[in-house]
Amino acid sequence: MSISELTTAELQSGLQAGTFSAVELTQSYLDAISRREESVGAFLTVCGESALSQAAAVDARRQSGEQLGTLAGIPVALKDNICTAGTKTTCASRMLENFVPPYDAHIVTRLKAADAVLVGKTNLDEYAMGSSTENSALGKTRNPWDLQRTPGGSSGGSAASVAARLTPLSVGSDTGGSIRQPASFCGVVGMKPTYGRVSRYGLVAFASSLDQIGPFATDVTGAASLLEVLAGHDERDSTSVNRPVPEYSRSVEQPLEGLRVGVVQEHFAEGIDEEVASSIRAAIEVYRSLGAEIVDVALPHSKYGVAVYYLIASSEASSNLARYDGVHYGHRASEFENMVDMYAASRAEGFGDEVKRRIMLGVYALSEGYSDQYYLKALKVRRLIRNDFDAAFKNVDVIAGPTCPTPAFKIGELVDDPLQMYLADVYTISANLAGIPGISVPAGFSPAGLPIGLQLLAAPFEEEKLLRAARMFERETDFHTKVPQF
Amino acid sequence: MLTREDVEKVAGLARLKLTEEEISEMADKLSQVISYVTVLDEVDVSNVEPMAHVADVANIFREDAVRESLPREAALDNAPKSDGKYFLVPQILENA
Numbered sequence: 001m002s003i004s005e006l007t008t009a010e011l012q013s014g015l016q017a018g019t020f021s022a023v024e025l026t027q028s029y030l031d032a033i034s035r036r037e038e039s040v041g042a043f044l045t046v047c048g049e050s051a052l053s054q055a056a057a058v059d060a061r062r063q064s065g066e067q068l069g070t071l072a073g074i075p076v077a078l079k080d081n082i083c084t085a086g087t088k089t090t091c092a093s094r095m096l097e098n099f100v101p102p103y104d105a106h107i108v109t110r111l112k113a114a115d116a117v118l119v120g121k122t123n124l125d126e127y128a129m130g131s132s133t134e135n136s137a138l139g140k141t142r143n144p145w146d147l148q149r150t151p152g153g154s155s156g157g158s159a160a161s162v163a164a165r166l167t168p169l170s171v172g173s174d175t176g177g178s179i180r181q182p183a184s185f186c187g188v189v190g191m192k193p194t195y196g197r198v199s200r201y202g203l204v205a206f207a208s209s210l211d212q213i214g215p216f217a218t219d220v221t222g223a224a225s226l227l228e229v230l231a232g233h234d235e236r237d238s239t240s241v242n243r244p245v246p247e248y249s250r251s252v253e254q255p256l257e258g259l260r261v262g263v264v265q266e267h268f269a270e271g272i273d274e275e276v277a278s279s280i281r282a283a284i285e286v287y288r289s290l291g292a293e294i295v296d297v298a299l300p301h302s303k304y305g306v307a308v309y310y311l312i313a314s315s316e317a318s319s320n321l322a323r324y325d326g327v328h329y330g331h332r333a334s335e336f337e338n339m340v341d342m343y344a345a346s347r348a349e350g351f352g353d354e355v356k357r358r359i360m361l362g363v364y365a366l367s368e369g370y371s372d373q374y375y376l377k378a379l380k381v382r383r384l385i386r387n388d389f390d391a392a393f394k395n396v397d398v399i400a401g402p403t404c405p406t407p408a409f410k411i412g413e414l415v416d417d418p419l420q421m422y423l424a425d426v427y428t429i430s431a432n433l434a435g436i437p438g439i440s441v442p443a444g445f446s447p448a449g450l451p452i453g454l455q456l457l458a459a460p461f462e463e464e465k466l467l468r469a470a471r472m473f474e475r476e477t478d479f480h481t482k483v484p485q486f
Numbered sequence: 487m488l489t490r491e492d493v494e495k496v497a498g499l500a501r502l503k504l505t506e507e508e509i510s511e512m513a514d515k516l517s518q519v520i521s522y523v524t525v526l527d528e529v530d531v532s533n534v535e536p537m538a539h540v541a542d543v544a545n546i547f548r549e550d551a552v553r554e555s556l557p558r559e560a561a562l563d564n565a566p567k568s569d570g571k572y573f574l575v576p577q578i579l580e581n582a
Contacts, residue, residue, distance in 0.1 A: 329566075342576055360502070383535060384534060
């Protein structure tokens, strides 16, 4: 078995035992990138040289007996909407194609302090708006399990890079399912933490009340180790919550006694593929066999999630993206008549179709005469969605269900039908609206060999419980050990 | 349903210069989404407070003290047009 097929924990013990050096480990992933990246297209930037020098520094410090960070020598890829000082951060947009941030995102500072090796920046739907990574203006990412299919999105590059074993860990952002859905499509673990658990400082804003940064890994323990580094208070993000970060990687192996698993019957109603439904039913049986109590729960307002989400997310996006004016950074048109025309022409040239649609929808939903009917109404239904979860978590520890209604769809299949594309996020969206944590873990394969993800949700700040529950399932199954061959 | 005039008005507010083709397509695709979100009409929200965000925090203040900020050069580095001191924009006032 090659180094690049080991789990994060195995890589950590190999490094500690001196079985291989951080340089050898990093080189083996860079070799995997040079062999397989051309088919996958997960990266927008590969930082080979700086990755090797970071790895060499880790090796030197280890040899001199220094205390190293928890991710010392472990490669991590970052979604390209996370600011890296001195390295381009494009959001997969023409608007920011040449943008080089003058500062690091908070989580980049945290990863450096943990001695992780930053291996590159991954592809995404432009400004994280999309569910297939097809909205990237800068490249096409393919699903390693079937190169004719999308990796999901918007963190499609981060998911595909881990699935193809081009890196053991990666970081994404999740506004309506953008970590969990591509994790499900690519057969890896992906987690959205509680809103406020991870600082958003340096994450290019899409919808500020919904955006949250989270980990991808090949297994639950890897995701726990990475979350432990990402999480924590940062005064530069005033929504980041000041409470201690548990040692997720330590507790993750402990099974939960008396686990109560909630199941929402509506999740298995119309719109779900039978192959997905049967894998998820089987996953719930795994919990039952481990002694968990299976409890029906109702989330009566979740069916409105997609509508609420597109109003709120687009409204916030229209405001956040107003900053791209061709003055301070980003693209400026070369021909225009006056100042206002310069704004409008620069934005028209810099933004792609989906970004324009979301800005337009948001401006419309917030405009005079419509904001009560659309935006305010959406905020009220949002509260009802949260109330449903609060009630449900009085009776259960986690809620289990499908991450997505279908396995990965084909490239081009939904690209002309935005509404159908939006509906692919039906199971993931309400977690963002409610601000609760969620994780997707590999839970099966369709007859065509495409991965299927199990989504687990928990109450706010119950990441520890969520990871332990996910690990209980993973330990009983081998789906996460399968590696795509291409 | 959104008309072409609606789309033109919104595009003006959004500072987006759309082509004729984009205006037609936008009217069509946005109308689909707007008609989908009318599903919210069936929810009774009387006596429900709007929820703008879920974080259990409000009014986070820091000390009003001078601290280091981004150096001017770094702040101007990504500017499409600058003279090294300022961001440069097209002339706004006539006869200025």
